[in-house]
Amino acid sequence: MTYNAADDRYESLEYRRAGNSGLDLPAFSFGLWQKFGTDYPYETQREIALHAFDLGITHFDNADRYGPPHRAAQQFFGRVLKHDLAPYRDELILSTKAGNPIGSSPYLKGGSRKSLLTSLEHSLRDLGTDHVDIFYSHSPDLTTPLEETVGALASAVEQGKALYVGVSNYAPERAHEAAVLLRQAGVPLLIHQPRYSVFDRRPELNGLLKLAAEDGFGLIVYSPLAQGLLTNKYLDGIPAGARAQNSAFLSPDVIDDTYRQRAAALNRIAEQRGQSLAQLALQWVLRQPQVTSALIGASSPWQLDHNVKALDFPPLTEEELALIDEHGVHGTGPKL
Ligand SMILES: NC(=O)c1ccc[n+]([C@@H]2O[C@H](COP(=O)([O-])OP(=O)(O)OC[C@H]3O[C@@H](n4cnc5c(N)ncnc54)[C@H](OP(=O)(O)O)[C@@H]3O)[C@@H](O)[C@H]2O)c1
Known part of the structure; x- marks a missing residue:
């Protein structure tokens, strides 16, 4: 069926500036890490991706590794781009x-x-596009000179194969060094992609939030729902089809009594605010001005509809934030 994007797609979502750049990203970006490999039906995957765009989610995050198998998520997106989203490439x-x-x-x-x-060459071929908008170093490689890694990112921009560059999973000191080197190369660091959620407070604890403001890069935070642990889905066990049942990255062992007590307490705070735990968790990461976008996953259009409503609620009060601190214990869930 021919796809026509929703006419009202830019009417509800908030767009936020990435650091000191000129680029705005949607408050919610969509990631294709899991459930976009060859082990799930193409039509379901397509429906989710197009629904995201209809909601105003203009940013799709991918990696050569995503699948399984590796490269499959980019090949999936390349197919959707070719058949459905090609007329909208400039909006993506x-x-x-x-x-x-x-x-x-x-x-x-x-x-x-x-x-x-x-x-990057493989990714461009898989995606069927001549450039990506953001090209990342996925993780720090301490055995390679940072100058070489950063030089490759800058070359991608100089060659017209990327518009902006980012780093992911970099400790603050290395992110700062990368930002300095990139500035010298005339290709400023647009964004850093760390993990951040009520259950993973590292960016607060290690100073990354502060550094982002000082160095002028944005933060796009991944797994803000702790892969689903910060929703109400695991409060009474593991439902069929949930990630903890079928993913190598979320072991059912983490759904223990300690987790359940904390999640139930957070769920009560959310209920008192008239929202869901997922919405509370998303609002919580987006309360930080340095956070440009919350990078979410979804296994259904319903999850997307539900999650993007997170910013429709009143801001979290100091009292609520203190209560969340009490139950949102750093290190809950998968090993940090
Ligand atoms: N740079 C890196 O190293 C790195 C690492 C990891 C991720 N990422 C990026 O971040 C993206 C998002 O990561 P993530 O998928 O872990 O994010 P997440 O938003 O924390 O988790 C998404 C999962 O939570 C469940 N969920 C979402 N909304 C729900 C709701 N309202 N109610 C119940 N369950 C809900 C779904 O899992 P079910 O399948 O159980 O329904 C969904 O797939 C990835 O796709 C990737 O682009 C980057």
Whole structure:
């Protein structure tokens, strides 16, 4: 069926400026890490991706690694781009990442120039586009000089294969060094992609939030729902089809009594505010001015509809934030 994007797609979502750049991103961005490989039906995946765009989610986050198998999520998106979203390419912010291992070859992992630029070529082919909007170093590679990694990111922009660059999972000191080197190269660091949620407070504890403001880059925070743990879905066990049942990245072991007590207490706070735990958790990360976007996943259009309403509620009060601190214990859920 021919796809026509919703006419009202820019009417409800908030767009926020990424650091000191000129680029606005939607408050909610959509990631294709899980459930966009070849093990789920294409039509369901397509429906979710197009629904995201209809809601005003212009930013789709991908990586060479996403699947399974590796590269499948980008090939999926390439198919949707070709058949449905091509007329809207100018309205999309597509990102990809390179550097995490995607094969046994020494050139399919790490932060070398060879690895990053080879991966980018593959990603452009898989996505069926001549450039991505944001190209990331997926993780720090402490065995490669940062100058080389950063140089490869800058080359991607100089070659017209990326408009902006980002880093992900970098500790604050290394992110700062990367920001300095990139500024010198004339390609400012647009954004950093760390994990941040009520259950993972690292960006608060290690100073990344503060650094982002000082260095002028944005933050797009991944797994803000702790992969679903910060929703009400696991309060009474593990429902069929949930990620904790079928993903290598969320072990059912983390759904223990301690988790359940904390999640139930957070759920009560959310209920008192007339919202769901998912909405509370998303509002919580987006309360930070340095957070440009919450990078969410979804396994149904309903989840997207529900989650994007998170900013329709009144801001969290100091009292509510203190209560969330009490139950939102850093380190709950998957190992940090
Ligand atoms: N840079 C990195 O190293 C890195 C690492 C991880 C992720 N990421 C990026 O961040 C993106 C998001 O990560 P994530 O998927 O872990 O984010 P998340 O938003 O924390 O978790 C999404 C999952 O939570 C469940 N969910 C969402 N809304 C729900 C609701 N209202 N009620 C009940 N369950 C709900 C769904 O799982 P079910 O399948 O159980 O329904 C959904 O797939 C990824 O796709 C990727 O782009 C980046």
